[in-house]
Amino acid sequence: MFRKVSRLRNAVQLMFALLVVYVGLTFTLFVNAYLHGTTPVVSRPGGVEGFLPISALVAFKAWLATGQFDKIHPAGLIIFLTIVTISLLFKKAFCAWLCPIGTLSEGLAGLGRKFFGQNFKLPKALDYPLRAIKYLLLLFFVNIILLGMDGVMASGFLTSNYNLIADVKMLQFFEGLSGTALLIVGLLVIASVFIEHFWCRYLCPYGALLGIVGLLSPFKVTREEETCTGCGACTRACPNRIEVAKAKRVWSPECTSCLNCVNSCPAKGALAYKPPLGKLLLSPKYTAAAIIATWLIFVIAAKATGHWDTAVTGNVYRQLIPLASQIGH
Secondary structure (H helix, E strand, O other), rough: OOHHHHHHHHHHHHHHHHHHHHHHHHHHHHHHHOOOOOOOOOOOOOHHHHHHHHHHHHHHHHHHHOOOOOOOHHHHHHHHHHHHHHHHHHOHHHHOOHHHHHHHHHHHHHHHHHHHOOOOOOOHHHHHHHHHHHHHHHHHHHHHHHOOOOOOHHHHOOOOHHHHHHHHHHHHHHHOOOOHHHHHHHHHHHHHHHHHHHHHHHHHHHHHHHHHHHHHHHHHOOOOOOOOOOOOHHHHHHOOOOHHHHHHHOOOOOOEEEEEEEHHHOOOOEEEEEEOOOOOOHHHHHHHHHHHHHHHHHHHHHHHHHOOOOOOOOOHHHHHHEEEOOOOO
């Protein structure tokens, strides 16, 4: 049963990862056409804006302050709102089911277990201070954007030349990683092999935000003390080191609703993913369906209402893309 459920979640992860690869390749073709002075044969994929979280946060601030929905990277704001909504409903399920970085991190941890027989755990005296880093990073962005910007400043950033081609600059950054950047990426990869979810656990401010939002989620892993045998299988199965066997309901912001704990439990009915009241339970199959449905509803609605594709014209791209490396310096 556990392997069957793992395969379901892995299938969802793979599907989303392939979608991300497709978006990346399509956007690369789009940008390269303008760099070579030709007209793109592919349309710019709006999904690429999912890699612009800072721009999306500024757009969110501008939307709150002015009521104007971002027209430059509208898909970025839609993706941000979608992920936050998923967290409101299902805790940090985005991280375990959809996030490509989470999928990569999980794969690297799997390599660590394959070659070294286990992943290593930092002592609590080091683990807790390191986990605070992602919250400090989140506080930094909240302070400079949500608290530090007014509507005029946020709107001004959104219409700046820098933000107009922030997606292009992001692509060029990854295509031309410096020696220092490669070293940092390499160290993160190595750390993720030895320590499961190193980036997610200690450094991801997005994950920190979703963890806080997820505290409001009605769905949480719930343990029935009457039927629990105290075997501890759930705690051992948790990739986020949550002591599920000691919790009545798992409130931890580290919980990603991967449901490893639920599906490792040998006692029928001892663990369930459910709201505090009522008999509604979400099995892994229905959890996957609910997460994917939420994502599709937002994307389809955005496309139907004109809140997905950018208002930036081909002429603007033709002018700015060749100058992308100079803009912002």
